[in-house]
Amino acid sequence: MPTYTVTVANLSLSPQQKSQIAEAITAAHSAQTGAPRFFAQVLFSAANKGDHFVGGRANTAPQVFVHGLVREGRSIEIKQALMSQMLEEIVRVAGITAEDVWVYLQDIPAIQMIEFGRFLPAPGDEAEWGKGFSPEKRASLPR
DSSP states (O other): OOEEEEEEESOOOOHHHHHHHHHHHHHHHHHHHOOOGGGOEEEEEEOOTTOOEETTEEOOSOEEEEEEEEESOOOHHHHHHHHHHHHHHHHHHHTOOGGGEEEEEEEEOGGGOEETTEEOOOTTOHHHHHTTSOHHHHHHSOO
């Protein structure tokens, strides 16, 4: 359901750090929204040296950017708690300051998203929606 793209600039994350950040984002999303953990997916990419600019000038500071596409329908308080939890963990895992982490959440109506081959349910209707998985798909999903 939510897709989080983590882009780093002037920073190299180890496989262990990527795993820890993916776990932190997944845990935060599940804890703050109540959605099952298997809904969250995290993708990583890195900007090439010299490809990140701030104010028209090449940036040399290590930075992490998180862009989350999430279903609309959650309160500002939930979204801010989600972003704050992610921020805290990313700072800890990446070893950078909070000033070097940027987090954006973008709401998308559930009716404009297809995952697992079906339109997504409204927040709170995940359990009923999940009953439509094939036994094979259900068995393959992390708990």
